[in-house]
Amino acid sequence: MDMNSLDVPEQQASQFELRFQSLFHTGKALAFPCNARGDVQLDALSAKALENYLFARAVVGREYASPEVQACEG
Template sequence: MPTISTTSAQTGYELRFQSLFQAGRALAFPCDADGHVDMDALSRRALNNYLFARTLIGRDFGSPMVSPILH
């Protein structure tokens, strides 16, 4: 799972892709309240994971959900 960066702390939200097959497995990325991810701010690894999760919606991951980051 990608590490939540300071960018997520600034936005206060994350876009979470939950696995359809493995309980507790998810990929989460910093986003705004509307679920928009600043792909330019992601590390190369996080960007690859984000694109991977988007590609596999409905096959390996459920639809992404926006949620506030609880501090």
């Protein structure tokens, strides 16, 4: 999964999110806009969102579950 690219239009990409669910706190998760394959456009994230994204990826299996692509509600 290439986390740096988007092969779909930005409008379509915003229909999905890559969600990292907390392993210990029900209802706590980190979610980031992505395309249908789970590719996150890192350059489009704010500095804080990028920090959170990199943290979540680093602690998969210890703090957060493996990420899942989900359709955005709305």
